[in-house]
Amino acid sequence: MVIESPTMKFSIVPVIFTIAVLCSVSVQAQGLSAQDRSLLNALESLDALENTVGNADLVLAEPLFQLAEEYRRQGRFANAHATLDRGMQIVRIHGGLYVRDQIPYIEKKIENFADWNDWESAREQMEHLLWLHRKKSEQIDAPLLEDLMQLAAFHVRGISEDDTEFQAYHFRRASATNWLSVAAAERLWGRTDERLIPMIYSLVQQYHLQTVAVRRGGSTGYKLRQIVPGSDWVRERSEMQDYFYQTGMRLLQQIEEIYEAEEPPNAEALAMTRLYQADWQVMFYERELALESYGMAFNGLLEAGVSREVADSYFSSATLLPETEFYDSLSDALASRHVNPQLSELELQTEAGQALVESALYFAEWSPTFPYARSPFSHSAGNPQDGNFGLFTFHITGVSEISALLSRKRREGFGELVDVTVLKPHAAFAKNENEMRKRLESLAIRPPLVDGLPRDTSAALVYHPASVRSSNMP
Numbered sequence: 001m002v003i004e005s006p007t008m009k010f011s012i013v014p015v016i017f018t019i020a021v022l023c024s025v026s027v028q029a030q031g032l033s034a035q036d037r038s039l040l041n042a043l044e045s046l047d048a049l050e051n052t053v054g055n056a057d058l059v060l061a062e063p064l065f066q067l068a069e070e071y072r073r074q075g076r077f078a079n080a081h082a083t084l085d086r087g088m089q090i091v092r093i094h095g096g097l098y099v100r101d102q103i104p105y106i107e108k109k110i111e112n113f114a115d116w117n118d119w120e121s122a123r124e125q126m127e128h129l130l131w132l133h134r135k136k137s138e139q140i141d142a143p144l145l146e147d148l149m150q151l152a153a154f155h156v157r158g159i160s161e162d163d164t165e166f167q168a169y170h171f172r173r174a175s176a177t178n179w180l181s182v183a184a185a186e187r188l189w190g191r192t193d194e195r196l197i198p199m200i201y202s203l204v205q206q207y208h209l210q211t212v213a214v215r216r217g218g219s220t221g222y223k224l225r226q227i228v229p230g231s232d233w234v235r236e237r238s239e240m241q242d243y244f245y246q247t248g249m250r251l252l253q254q255i256e257e258i259y260e261a262e263e264p265p266n267a268e269a270l271a272m273t274r275l276y277q278a279d280w281q282v283m284f285y286e287r288e289l290a291l292e293s294y295g296m297a298f299n300g301l302l303e304a305g306v307s308r309e310v311a312d313s314y315f316s317s318a319t320l321l322p323e324t325e326f327y328d329s330l331s332d333a334l335a336s337r338h339v340n341p342q343l344s345e346l347e348l349q350t351e352a353g354q355a356l357v358e359s360a361l362y363f364a365e366w367s368p369t370f371p372y373a374r375s376p377f378s379h380s381a382g383n384p385q386d387g388n389f390g391l392f393t394f395h396i397t398g399v400s401e402i403s404a405l406l407s408r409k410r411r412e413g414f415g416e417l418v419d420v421t422v423l424k425p426h427a428a429f430a431k432n433e434n435e436m437r438k439r440l441e442s443l444a445i446r447p448p449l450v451d452g453l454p455r456d457t458s459a460a461l462v463y464h465p466a467s468v469r470s471s472n473m474p
Helices: 015-023 026-031 034-053 058-073 077-095 100-115 119-136 142-161 164-189 194-216 218-225 237-260 267-283 287-303 308-315 330-335 351-358 433-441
Strands: 319-321 361-367 370-374 390-396 417-424 444-446 457-464
Touching: 034 058, 058 077, 058 100, 077 100, 100 119, 100 142, 119 142, 119 164, 142 164, 142 194, 142 361, 164 194, 164 218, 194 218, 194 237, 194 267, 194 370, 218 237, 237 267, 267 287, 267 319, 267 330, 267 444, 287 308, 308 330, 319 361, 390 433, 417 433, 433 457
Parallel strands: 361 457
Antiparallel strands: 319 444, 361 370, 390 417, 390 457
């Protein structure tokens, strides 16, 4: 008898028993679901293979891995764990205790434990995997870099899904592992190789999430400010935010150096990097610097040969920050934009209101434990027709609102939300309007740009609270 329990870490699920159960109904296979038929086929293939080669041959490792994935898709996590254990033991028998071929099985175990909501076991496996990478990797190569980035991604997932007391732990581990991958990549490829850019931008995203945590305060924010984890020595919030800002800018400048090192330098990619730097400055309220950076980015794009039509199309609407990926061309950034959610069921009284909805921004909170940020894994627009969303309109200030900016007499700057109106309230905010406004005001928005200058505009926002969404990695 198999009990599907998150605390059962080393369940032994006889594959032969499972085969017998399913094969007993194989004559009724026509009535099985597609998932059950797929599992039955996998089990029968494995049984036939074992009859040919025995139960410990290396050729069984891959079928066992695929069988574990079938179990995991069906939510049979104990079966998946036991199957992965068996496959990993076969790999170790034939290759040794620390052979790299076992790593996919450990990664799948982590994913299985996370889906099972057994984060204690997932953390144990992640620590073991980090130790393997640091102590037992015989060489730096592309598979090692991929494995390190995958481990960092598991920790980012843990920020939103593990118990909140472990959020700071996952933040630190994700960052440390990501830095390790960048350092290894620089040794393998050199500091100016374009393949570093996704790794570098992943760190930028992580520092943004840490900034959100520190600004929110609470236990996680406090732990991230500790000079030594677990100590009472903490940095001031302003000091930590300055550290995050400076680190993010240095990372974006490294991306800039990569494009400058090309022969000839990639002018459009350099301008896009300047755009990301301007966005970063907006997120840290360095709006005077951002104003200059936006102008340089816009002019740089035109000088690089980007048509004004494409530039105007991209910059004609407001954009939620940060971008979830780094794009080295404006056309790629424009193509990545998803069609806004359809809100046809919403009845608005004015044509102007309907026009706002058709070009609405969309923000879906990451998770109930980290609601002030959107998922770094997903571009999904969700399905607002399920009714689980709030709808707001507001005014976004532009450069016309900061005529005294250069004289430094007014420091509010552009990209601020004013005149917020609730068109469709959400139950999550019904009893706490201040919380709703606090969440809206925490959003960072790039206003429309005209000739590189931010312009004020009116906009609508579809807002999905985290309680109605899943934070799983895709």
